[in-house]
Amino acid sequence: MIVSTGLACLILVGGFILLVALRVPVAFALGIATIPIVMLDIRLTPFIVIDRMFQSYNSFILLAVPFFLLAANLMNSGLITQKLIDFARVLTGWMPGGLGHVNVAVSMLFAGISGSSTADAAGCGKILIPAMVKEGYDTRFAIAITACSSVMGVIIPPSILMVVWGGVMQISVGALFLAGAIPGLLIGFALMATVYGYAKKYDYPVTLRPTFAQFWSAFKGAALAMLTPVLVIGGIVGGIVTPTESAIIAAGYALILGVFVYRTVSVRDLGSIFYDTGRFASISLFAIGTASAFGWMLAFYNVPRLIVDVLTAHELGVIGTSLIIAALFLFFGLFIDAIPTIIILGTVLLPVARAAGIDPVAFAIIGIISLAFGLVTPPYGLCLLISASIGGMNVVKVLRDVCIILAPMLVILLLVILFPQIALWLPRTLMPMSFQ
Numbered sequence: 001m002i003v004s005t006g007l008a009c010l011i012l013v014g015g016f017i018l019l020v021a022l023r024v025p026v027a028f029a030l031g032i033a034t035i036p037i038v039m040l041d042i043r044l045t046p047f048i049v050i051d052r053m054f055q056s057y058n059s060f061i062l063l064a065v066p067f068f069l070l071a072a073n074l075m076n077s078g079l080i081t082q083k084l085i086d087f088a089r090v091l092t093g094w095m096p097g098g099l100g101h102v103n104v105a106v107s108m109l110f111a112g113i114s115g116s117s118t119a120d121a122a123g124c125g126k127i128l129i130p131a132m133v134k135e136g137y138d139t140r141f142a143i144a145i146t147a148c149s150s151v152m153g154v155i156i157p158p159s160i161l162m163v164v165w166g167g168v169m170q171i172s173v174g175a176l177f178l179a180g181a182i183p184g185l186l187i188g189f190a191l192m193a194t195v196y197g198y199a200k201k202y203d204y205p206v207t208l209r210p211t212f213a214q215f216w217s218a219f220k221g222a223a224l225a226m227l228t229p230v231l232v233i234g235g236i237v238g239g240i241v242t243p244t245e246s247a248i249i250a251a252g253y254a255l256i257l258g259v260f261v262y263r264t265v266s267v268r269d270l271g272s273i274f275y276d277t278g279r280f281a282s283i284s285l286f287a288i289g290t291a292s293a294f295g296w297m298l299a300f301y302n303v304p305r306l307i308v309d310v311l312t313a314h315e316l317g318v319i320g321t322s323l324i325i326a327a328l329f330l331f332f333g334l335f336i337d338a339i340p341t342i343i344i345l346g347t348v349l350l351p352v353a354r355a356a357g358i359d360p361v362a363f364a365i366i367g368i369i370s371l372a373f374g375l376v377t378p379p380y381g382l383c384l385l386i387s388a389s390i391g392g393m394n395v396v397k398v399l400r401d402v403c404i405i406l407a408p409m410l411v412i413l414l415l416v417i418l419f420p421q422i423a424l425w426l427p428r429t430l431m432p433m434s435f436q
Helices: 005-021 026-032 035-040 046-057 060-077 080-092 098-114 117-134 139-154 160-169 173-202 212-237 243-261 267-300 303-313 317-333 338-356 360-373 382-391 395-418 421-430
Strands: none
Touching (some): 005 026, 005 035, 026 267, 026 338, 046 267, 060 080, 060 098, 060 117, 060 160, 060 243, 060 267, 080 098, 080 117, 080 212, 080 243, 098 117, 098 173, 117 139, 139 160, 139 173, 139 360, 139 382, 139 395, 160 173, 160 243, 160 360, 173 360, 173 395, 173 421, 212 243, 267 303, 267 338, 303 338, 317 360, 317 395, 338 360, 360 395, 360 421, 382 395, 395 421
Protein backbone atom coordinates (compact mmCIF):
# COMPACT_ATOMS: atom_id res chain seq x y z
CA MET A 1 0.00 0.00 0.00
CA ILE A 2 0.93 3.67 -0.36
CA VAL A 3 0.70 5.53 2.94
CA SER A 4 -0.97 8.95 2.85
CA THR A 5 0.56 12.07 4.36
CA GLY A 6 -1.93 12.21 7.24
CA LEU A 7 -1.48 8.54 8.16
CA ALA A 8 2.30 8.80 7.91
CA CYS A 9 2.36 11.85 10.19
CA LEU A 10 0.06 10.10 12.68
CA ILE A 11 2.18 6.93 12.77
CA LEU A 12 5.54 8.73 12.97
CA VAL A 13 4.65 11.40 15.51
CA GLY A 14 2.20 9.24 17.47
CA GLY A 15 4.61 6.33 17.61
CA PHE A 16 7.44 8.57 18.75
CA ILE A 17 5.34 10.18 21.51
CA LEU A 18 4.16 6.75 22.68
CA LEU A 19 7.71 5.41 22.84
CA VAL A 20 8.97 8.45 24.76
CA ALA A 21 6.03 8.07 27.19
CA LEU A 22 7.15 4.46 27.69
CA ARG A 23 10.59 5.84 28.65
CA VAL A 24 12.35 4.56 25.54
CA PRO A 25 15.47 6.73 24.99
CA VAL A 26 14.78 9.46 22.44
CA ALA A 27 17.50 8.33 20.01
CA PHE A 28 16.02 4.81 19.86
CA ALA A 29 12.42 6.09 19.80
CA LEU A 30 13.13 8.15 16.68
CA GLY A 31 14.50 5.12 14.85
CA ILE A 32 11.86 2.65 16.01
CA ALA A 33 9.02 5.03 15.04
CA THR A 34 10.05 4.74 11.37
CA ILE A 35 9.70 0.93 11.27
CA PRO A 36 5.88 0.71 10.86
CA ILE A 37 6.00 3.13 7.91
CA VAL A 38 8.73 1.12 6.21
CA MET A 39 6.69 -2.06 6.64
CA LEU A 40 3.45 -0.50 5.34
CA ASP A 41 4.61 1.56 2.34
CA ILE A 42 5.74 -0.46 -0.68
CA ARG A 43 7.93 2.46 -1.83
CA LEU A 44 10.22 2.15 1.19
CA THR A 45 12.74 -0.44 2.40
CA PRO A 46 14.80 -0.74 5.62
CA PHE A 47 17.89 0.12 3.59
CA ILE A 48 16.54 3.65 3.07
CA VAL A 49 16.56 4.26 6.82
CA ILE A 50 20.10 2.91 7.10
CA ASP A 51 21.20 4.98 4.10
CA ARG A 52 19.76 8.21 5.60
CA MET A 53 21.57 7.52 8.87
CA PHE A 54 24.83 6.92 7.02
CA GLN A 55 24.40 10.11 4.97
CA SER A 56 23.94 12.12 8.17
CA TYR A 57 27.22 10.74 9.56
CA ASN A 58 29.06 11.39 6.29
CA SER A 59 29.70 14.99 7.32
CA PHE A 60 33.14 16.39 8.04
CA ILE A 61 31.74 19.19 10.20
CA LEU A 62 30.17 16.73 12.69
CA LEU A 63 33.67 15.56 13.66
CA ALA A 64 33.76 18.78 15.67
CA VAL A 65 31.26 17.33 18.18
CA PRO A 66 33.52 14.67 19.78
CA PHE A 67 36.52 16.99 19.75
CA PHE A 68 34.69 19.80 21.58
CA LEU A 69 33.48 17.19 24.10
CA LEU A 70 37.07 15.98 24.48
CA ALA A 71 38.24 19.56 25.11
CA ALA A 72 35.58 19.97 27.83
CA ASN A 73 36.51 16.68 29.52
CA LEU A 74 40.22 17.56 29.45
CA MET A 75 39.44 20.96 30.97
CA ASN A 76 37.46 19.36 33.80
CA SER A 77 39.96 16.59 34.44
CA GLY A 78 42.89 18.97 34.23
CA LEU A 79 41.58 21.17 37.06
CA ILE A 80 41.44 24.03 34.59
CA THR A 81 37.87 24.60 35.75
CA GLN A 82 39.24 25.42 39.21
CA LYS A 83 41.53 28.07 37.72
CA LEU A 84 38.58 29.62 35.90
CA ILE A 85 36.64 29.64 39.18
CA ASP A 86 39.55 31.35 40.98
CA PHE A 87 39.63 34.05 38.30
CA ALA A 88 35.85 34.49 38.37
CA ARG A 89 36.06 34.84 42.16
CA VAL A 90 38.39 37.85 41.99
CA LEU A 91 36.27 39.39 39.23
CA THR A 92 32.83 39.08 40.81
CA GLY A 93 33.14 37.50 44.25
CA TRP A 94 33.23 40.86 46.04
CA MET A 95 29.67 41.77 44.94
CA PRO A 96 26.57 40.96 47.02
CA GLY A 97 25.92 37.26 46.51
CA GLY A 98 29.57 36.77 45.61
CA LEU A 99 29.63 33.03 44.93
CA GLY A 100 26.42 33.28 42.93
CA HIS A 101 28.10 35.81 40.63
CA VAL A 102 31.16 33.57 40.49
CA ASN A 103 28.88 30.72 39.39
CA VAL A 104 27.54 32.78 36.49
CA ALA A 105 30.92 34.27 35.54
CA VAL A 106 32.70 30.91 35.43
CA SER A 107 29.91 29.49 33.27
CA MET A 108 30.49 32.34 30.83
CA LEU A 109 34.22 31.61 30.80
CA PHE A 110 33.73 27.84 30.54
CA ALA A 111 31.19 28.31 27.74
CA GLY A 112 33.89 30.04 25.70
CA ILE A 113 36.01 26.91 25.96
CA SER A 114 33.88 23.78 25.92
CA GLY A 115 30.65 24.37 23.97
CA SER A 116 28.89 21.90 26.27
CA SER A 117 26.32 22.85 28.92
CA THR A 118 26.31 19.42 30.56
CA ALA A 119 30.10 19.55 30.99
CA ASP A 120 29.70 22.99 32.58
CA ALA A 121 26.97 21.80 34.96
CA ALA A 122 28.99 18.75 36.01
CA GLY A 123 32.44 20.34 36.22
CA CYS A 124 31.53 23.65 37.85
CA GLY A 125 28.66 22.22 39.91
CA LYS A 126 30.87 19.72 41.72
CA ILE A 127 32.96 22.60 43.04
CA LEU A 128 30.54 25.51 43.41
CA ILE A 129 27.35 23.91 44.77
CA PRO A 130 29.05 22.49 47.93
CA ALA A 131 31.02 25.75 48.34
CA MET A 132 27.86 27.88 48.14
CA VAL A 133 25.99 25.68 50.62
CA LYS A 134 28.98 25.82 53.00
CA GLU A 135 28.95 29.64 52.90
CA GLY A 136 25.26 29.82 53.81
CA TYR A 137 23.50 29.92 50.44
CA ASP A 138 20.21 28.08 50.17
CA THR A 139 20.77 24.70 48.49
CA ARG A 140 17.87 25.24 46.12
CA PHE A 141 19.32 28.54 44.92
CA ALA A 142 22.79 27.02 44.52
CA ILE A 143 21.40 24.19 42.37
CA ALA A 144 19.12 26.48 40.33
CA ILE A 145 21.75 29.10 39.50
CA THR A 146 24.28 26.38 38.58
CA ALA A 147 21.81 24.69 36.22
CA CYS A 148 20.54 27.91 34.65
CA SER A 149 23.96 29.48 34.14
CA SER A 150 25.31 26.30 32.54
CA VAL A 151 22.97 26.70 29.54
CA MET A 152 25.22 29.51 28.31
CA GLY A 153 27.50 26.70 27.15
CA VAL A 154 25.29 26.21 24.08
CA ILE A 155 24.80 29.96 23.43
CA ILE A 156 28.20 31.58 23.99
CA PRO A 157 30.60 30.41 21.26
CA PRO A 158 31.96 27.88 20.57
CA SER A 159 28.79 25.77 20.81
CA ILE A 160 28.21 22.15 19.86
CA LEU A 161 24.59 22.95 18.97
CA MET A 162 25.77 25.65 16.56
CA VAL A 163 28.14 23.19 14.91
CA VAL A 164 25.28 20.72 14.42
CA TRP A 165 22.91 23.48 13.26
CA GLY A 166 25.44 24.81 10.74
CA GLY A 167 26.13 21.33 9.39
CA VAL A 168 22.47 20.37 9.03
CA MET A 169 21.17 23.71 7.69
CA GLN A 170 24.24 24.61 5.59
CA ILE A 171 24.80 27.87 7.48
CA SER A 172 28.20 29.36 8.33
CA VAL A 173 29.25 28.07 11.76
CA GLY A 174 31.50 31.10 12.19
CA ALA A 175 28.52 33.42 11.67
CA LEU A 176 26.51 31.41 14.22
CA PHE A 177 29.36 31.61 16.74
CA LEU A 178 29.52 35.40 16.39
CA ALA A 179 25.72 35.71 16.51
CA GLY A 180 25.58 33.90 19.85
CA ALA A 181 28.15 36.12 21.57
CA ILE A 182 26.06 39.22 22.41
CA PRO A 183 22.86 37.32 23.39
CA GLY A 184 25.00 35.00 25.54
CA LEU A 185 26.63 37.92 27.34
CA LEU A 186 23.23 39.59 27.85
CA ILE A 187 21.91 36.39 29.42
CA GLY A 188 24.96 36.28 31.70
CA PHE A 189 24.39 39.87 32.87
CA ALA A 190 20.67 39.16 33.36
CA LEU A 191 21.53 36.18 35.56
CA MET A 192 23.93 38.33 37.60
CA ALA A 193 21.15 40.86 38.14
CA THR A 194 18.95 38.03 39.42
CA VAL A 195 21.71 36.87 41.78
CA TYR A 196 22.01 40.44 43.07
CA GLY A 197 18.28 40.48 43.82
CA TYR A 198 18.53 37.18 45.70
CA ALA A 199 21.56 38.44 47.65
CA LYS A 200 19.76 41.58 48.78
CA LYS A 201 16.62 39.70 49.80
CA TYR A 202 18.32 36.84 51.66
CA ASP A 203 21.44 38.75 52.81
CA TYR A 204 23.92 36.40 51.16
CA PRO A 205 27.59 36.89 52.14
CA VAL A 206 30.08 39.18 50.44
CA THR A 207 33.80 38.48 50.23
CA LEU A 208 36.51 41.12 50.51
CA ARG A 209 37.65 42.99 47.43
CA PRO A 210 40.72 41.28 45.95
CA THR A 211 44.09 42.97 45.92
CA PHE A 212 45.89 43.59 42.65
CA ALA A 213 48.33 40.79 43.51
CA GLN A 214 45.42 38.34 43.96
CA PHE A 215 43.85 39.49 40.70
CA TRP A 216 47.12 39.13 38.79
CA SER A 217 47.78 35.67 40.23
CA ALA A 218 44.31 34.43 39.30
CA PHE A 219 44.55 35.99 35.84
CA LYS A 220 47.88 34.29 35.14
CA GLY A 221 46.41 30.95 36.20
CA ALA A 222 43.42 31.25 33.86
CA ALA A 223 44.95 33.23 30.96
CA LEU A 224 46.14 30.22 28.99
CA ALA A 225 42.74 28.52 29.30
CA MET A 226 40.95 31.70 28.20
CA LEU A 227 43.02 31.74 25.01
CA THR A 228 40.94 28.78 23.77
CA PRO A 229 37.99 30.80 22.40
CA VAL A 230 40.45 33.20 20.77
CA LEU A 231 42.09 30.30 18.93
CA VAL A 232 38.79 28.63 18.04
CA ILE A 233 36.63 31.59 17.03
CA GLY A 234 39.48 33.71 15.70
CA GLY A 235 40.62 30.88 13.44
CA ILE A 236 37.14 30.36 12.00
CA VAL A 237 36.29 34.06 11.56
CA GLY A 238 39.70 34.69 10.00
CA GLY A 239 39.12 31.88 7.50
CA ILE A 240 42.23 30.06 8.72
CA VAL A 241 40.56 26.84 9.91
CA THR A 242 37.23 25.03 9.55
CA PRO A 243 34.96 24.41 12.58
CA THR A 244 36.19 20.80 12.74
CA GLU A 245 39.83 21.86 12.63
CA SER A 246 39.16 24.46 15.33
CA ALA A 247 37.63 21.75 17.55
CA ILE A 248 40.75 19.62 17.06
CA ILE A 249 42.89 22.62 17.98
CA ALA A 250 40.79 23.18 21.13
CA ALA A 251 41.16 19.52 22.17
CA GLY A 252 44.89 19.50 21.41
CA TYR A 253 45.41 22.76 23.30
CA ALA A 254 43.47 21.44 26.32
CA LEU A 255 45.59 18.28 26.22
CA ILE A 256 48.82 20.30 26.21
CA LEU A 257 47.60 22.47 29.11
CA GLY A 258 46.52 19.49 31.22
CA VAL A 259 49.49 17.19 30.57
CA PHE A 260 52.47 19.50 30.07
CA VAL A 261 51.66 23.00 31.41
CA TYR A 262 49.53 22.46 34.54
CA ARG A 263 50.52 18.77 34.84
CA THR A 264 47.17 17.82 36.33
CA VAL A 265 46.36 15.13 33.75
CA SER A 266 48.50 11.99 33.73
CA VAL A 267 48.89 9.51 30.90
CA ARG A 268 46.88 7.07 33.03
CA ASP A 269 43.96 9.54 33.18
CA LEU A 270 43.75 9.81 29.40
CA GLY A 271 42.17 6.36 29.02
CA SER A 272 39.11 7.26 31.10
CA ILE A 273 38.88 10.72 29.49
CA PHE A 274 38.88 9.26 25.98
CA TYR A 275 36.35 6.61 27.02
CA ASP A 276 33.93 9.15 28.52
CA THR A 277 34.29 11.36 25.45
CA GLY A 278 33.60 8.45 23.09
CA ARG A 279 30.60 7.37 25.13
CA PHE A 280 28.94 10.80 25.18
CA ALA A 281 29.84 11.53 21.56
CA SER A 282 28.34 8.23 20.41
CA ILE A 283 25.06 9.07 22.14
CA SER A 284 24.89 12.45 20.37
CA LEU A 285 25.90 11.08 16.98
CA PHE A 286 23.49 8.13 17.17
CA ALA A 287 20.70 10.61 17.92
CA ILE A 288 21.76 12.62 14.85
CA GLY A 289 21.45 9.48 12.69
CA THR A 290 18.00 8.39 13.87
CA ALA A 291 16.70 11.96 13.87
CA SER A 292 17.90 12.40 10.29
CA ALA A 293 16.03 9.24 9.22
CA PHE A 294 12.90 10.43 11.06
CA GLY A 295 13.16 13.90 9.53
CA TRP A 296 13.66 12.44 6.04
CA MET A 297 10.47 10.40 6.50
CA LEU A 298 8.53 13.56 7.38
CA ALA A 299 9.95 15.32 4.32
CA PHE A 300 9.16 12.30 2.09
CA TYR A 301 5.48 12.62 3.02
CA ASN A 302 5.50 16.43 2.54
CA VAL A 303 4.78 17.21 6.21
CA PRO A 304 7.13 20.25 6.24
CA ARG A 305 5.38 21.71 3.17
CA LEU A 306 1.99 21.40 4.88
CA ILE A 307 3.31 23.18 7.98
CA VAL A 308 4.79 25.94 5.82
CA ASP A 309 1.48 26.39 3.98
CA VAL A 310 -0.51 26.57 7.22
CA LEU A 311 1.78 29.11 8.91
CA THR A 312 2.32 31.31 5.86
CA ALA A 313 -1.41 31.39 5.12
CA HIS A 314 -1.97 33.31 8.38
CA GLU A 315 0.52 36.05 7.39
CA LEU A 316 1.84 36.49 10.92
CA GLY A 317 4.82 38.62 9.90
CA VAL A 318 8.40 38.42 11.12
CA ILE A 319 7.71 38.91 14.84
CA GLY A 320 4.61 36.69 14.94
CA THR A 321 6.37 33.87 13.10
CA SER A 322 9.45 34.25 15.32
CA LEU A 323 7.28 33.95 18.44
CA ILE A 324 5.65 30.77 17.12
CA ILE A 325 9.06 29.33 16.20
CA ALA A 326 10.40 30.11 19.68
CA ALA A 327 7.29 28.57 21.31
CA LEU A 328 7.68 25.37 19.28
CA PHE A 329 11.35 25.04 20.19
CA LEU A 330 10.55 25.75 23.84
CA PHE A 331 7.85 23.06 23.82
CA PHE A 332 9.90 20.40 22.03
CA GLY A 333 12.89 21.18 24.28
CA LEU A 334 10.84 20.09 27.29
CA PHE A 335 10.83 16.48 26.08
CA ILE A 336 13.58 15.95 23.49
CA ASP A 337 17.33 16.51 23.45
CA ALA A 338 18.41 19.59 21.54
CA ILE A 339 20.31 17.85 18.73
CA PRO A 340 17.39 15.69 17.47
CA THR A 341 15.09 18.71 17.81
CA ILE A 342 17.38 20.76 15.58
CA ILE A 343 17.40 18.07 12.90
CA ILE A 344 13.66 17.40 12.97
CA LEU A 345 12.01 20.69 13.91
CA GLY A 346 14.73 23.02 12.67
CA THR A 347 14.71 21.64 9.12
CA VAL A 348 10.88 21.81 9.06
CA LEU A 349 10.73 25.41 10.30
CA LEU A 350 13.61 26.82 8.22
CA PRO A 351 11.38 27.26 5.11
CA VAL A 352 8.76 28.90 7.35
CA ALA A 353 11.36 31.36 8.64
CA ARG A 354 12.58 32.17 5.14
CA ALA A 355 9.03 32.67 3.86
CA ALA A 356 8.42 35.15 6.70
CA GLY A 357 11.63 37.06 5.95
CA ILE A 358 13.57 35.90 9.03
CA ASP A 359 17.33 35.73 8.51
CA PRO A 360 18.60 32.10 8.81
CA VAL A 361 21.23 33.16 11.36
CA ALA A 362 18.65 34.96 13.52
CA PHE A 363 16.37 31.94 13.17
CA ALA A 364 19.21 29.72 14.43
CA ILE A 365 19.91 31.88 17.49
CA ILE A 366 16.19 32.04 18.38
CA GLY A 367 16.02 28.25 18.12
CA ILE A 368 19.20 27.61 20.11
CA ILE A 369 18.29 30.00 22.95
CA SER A 370 14.81 28.45 23.11
CA LEU A 371 16.28 24.93 23.22
CA ALA A 372 18.63 26.02 26.02
CA PHE A 373 15.60 26.36 28.30
CA GLY A 374 14.90 22.66 27.81
CA LEU A 375 18.18 21.84 29.55
CA VAL A 376 16.78 23.12 32.85
CA THR A 377 13.06 22.37 32.53
CA PRO A 378 11.55 18.94 33.32
CA PRO A 379 10.90 16.32 32.22
CA TYR A 380 14.14 16.45 30.13
CA GLY A 381 16.17 19.13 31.97
CA LEU A 382 19.53 17.35 31.82
CA CYS A 383 21.55 20.20 33.37
CA LEU A 384 18.99 20.53 36.17
CA LEU A 385 19.14 16.79 36.83
CA ILE A 386 22.94 16.91 37.02
CA SER A 387 22.95 19.92 39.37
CA ALA A 388 20.20 18.50 41.59
CA SER A 389 22.10 15.21 41.82
CA ILE A 390 25.24 17.06 42.95
CA GLY A 391 23.23 19.06 45.50
CA GLY A 392 21.43 15.93 46.74
CA MET A 393 17.95 17.41 46.30
CA ASN A 394 14.80 16.41 44.42
CA VAL A 395 14.27 18.38 41.20
CA VAL A 396 10.70 19.34 42.19
CA LYS A 397 11.95 21.30 45.20
CA VAL A 398 14.16 23.47 42.98
CA LEU A 399 11.61 24.35 40.29
CA ARG A 400 10.37 27.55 41.94
CA ASP A 401 13.87 29.07 41.96
CA VAL A 402 14.53 27.80 38.44
CA CYS A 403 11.41 29.59 37.17
CA ILE A 404 12.47 32.84 38.85
CA ILE A 405 15.98 32.66 37.40
CA LEU A 406 14.72 31.73 33.91
CA ALA A 407 12.43 34.80 33.74
CA PRO A 408 15.18 37.30 32.77
CA MET A 409 16.54 34.77 30.25
CA LEU A 410 13.11 34.71 28.63
CA VAL A 411 13.23 38.50 28.41
CA ILE A 412 16.54 38.28 26.50
CA LEU A 413 14.96 35.76 24.10
CA LEU A 414 12.09 38.20 23.46
CA LEU A 415 14.58 41.02 22.85
CA VAL A 416 16.39 38.91 20.23
CA ILE A 417 13.04 38.22 18.54
CA LEU A 418 11.99 41.88 18.57
CA PHE A 419 15.45 43.22 17.68
CA PRO A 420 17.31 40.55 15.66
CA GLN A 421 20.21 42.98 15.14
CA ILE A 422 21.30 42.04 18.66
CA ALA A 423 22.39 38.71 17.17
CA LEU A 424 23.14 39.81 13.61
CA TRP A 425 25.28 42.91 14.18
CA LEU A 426 28.53 41.11 15.05
CA PRO A 427 28.51 38.49 12.24
CA ARG A 428 27.42 41.08 9.66
CA THR A 429 30.28 43.31 10.77
CA LEU A 430 33.03 40.68 10.91
CA MET A 431 31.77 38.08 8.39
CA PRO A 432 29.67 39.99 5.83
CA MET A 433 30.39 37.35 3.17
CA SER A 434 28.25 34.85 5.13
CA PHE A 435 25.12 36.86 4.36
CA GLN A 436 25.44 37.00 0.58
